[in-house]
Amino acid sequence: MFLAVDIGNTQTVIGLFKGENIVSRWRLSSGRERTEDEFTILLRGLLTPTGYGPGQFEGAAMSSVVPSVATALRSALEKLVQTKVLVVEPGIRTGMAIRIDNPHEVGADRVVNSVAARERYGAPAVVVDFGTATTFDVVDQEGAYIGGAIAPGLEVSMDALVSATAALRRVDLVEPRSVVGRGTVEAIQSGLLYGYAGLVDGILGRILKELETEPGRKVATVATGGIAPVVVALSELVNHLDPTLTLEGLRLIWELNL
Incomplete structure (x- = not known):
């Protein structure tokens, strides 16, 4: 065990x-x-x-x-x-080259996710992890980690909206009946969920354009994290939902260090 x-x-x-x-x-x-x-x-x-x-x-x-x-x-x-x-910290064997300006500053969870994505889906790959912050992590076609992007998480975005306004309140993060909200709750849900799906697809689209790949080679786009299922249902560019990705990466790295 x-x-x-x-x-x-x-x-x-x-x-x-x-x-x-x-x-x-x-x-x-x-x-x-x-x-x-x-x-x-x-x-x-x-x-x-x-x-x-x-x-x-x-x-x-x-x-x-x-x-x-x-x-x-x-x-x-x-x-x-x-x-x-x-x-998992600097000095631990991960089996993955880290090709960024300062390898010591990348979060352990981001490396772990990238290791698991490469193992499960191959390279190149992009991982979107929905947490307090939403992180985008990129594995190039050679299987190396080359960086990514960090955005405020969906819950953080809602907290910022509520704390900065007098009349708006937190809502359940469920898809509303339509983009055009028929009340304040649905309007907030629409702005948060459709807006966030747009953020995810917008960043992913730019990454995919920038990522150098061989002609015809597909890039795996993988989502994980607690709120991932809600956003992935609205995304046009995420093609895998993997709730156990980080845990699997930890297992792989542990085995590598035995």
């Missing part, structure tokens, strides 16, 4: 693998104030129904964009798996 943990700014995703297959997956709030002991209790509570506990794991791997959470959760994980936890 193997545990993969991806710590995001807002949510943390945990995957339990048996061999190459995910048998359980959980999505939690990242809980920046949680202590090591709290994470230990939480992890045990999640795993107890699966029948697996301390000493039954081959290992664990983690990616994080929140250092304070990573420190506490890593210690809790090491108690559970009773072995060292692999943290």
Whole structure:
């Protein structure tokens, strides 16, 4: 058994693998104030129904964009798996060339996603990860990571709209009946969802034009992240929805570092 943990700014995703297959997956709030002991209790509570506990794991791997959470959760994980936890950071073997100006500044989750996309869908590929920020990450036809784009996430966009206006409020992120909203709620939903789908397709379209590929070679466009299904349903350029992409990337990198 193997545990993969991806710590995001807002949510943390945990995957339990048996061999190459995910048998359980959980999505939690990242809980920046949680202590090591709290994470230990939480992890045990999640795993107890699966029948697996301390000493039954081959290992664990983690990616994080929140250092304070990573420190506490890593210690809790090491108690559970009773072995060292692999943290994806500079110096870890990923099997992927990083061809950007400063390789040390790229987020671990972005590299992990790119590794998984190349393995599952081939190169070239573009990954769109819908989180607190929405990231676009590009793997060229040689299989190297060459950079991408970062935009405010959909939830962040809604929070900014609500906080800067007196009369508007948060809405459920579901597709309205039509682009022309028949009330304030539908108007906000239309602006957020159709506007965001336009942002995604706009950036993807520019990336695809800029990406050098051999004639006839297709580029895989892959979406992942909690809100991805809602936006992908409205996108014209995303051709794969993969909710376990990051967890799979962690498994691949862990195996590479055995």
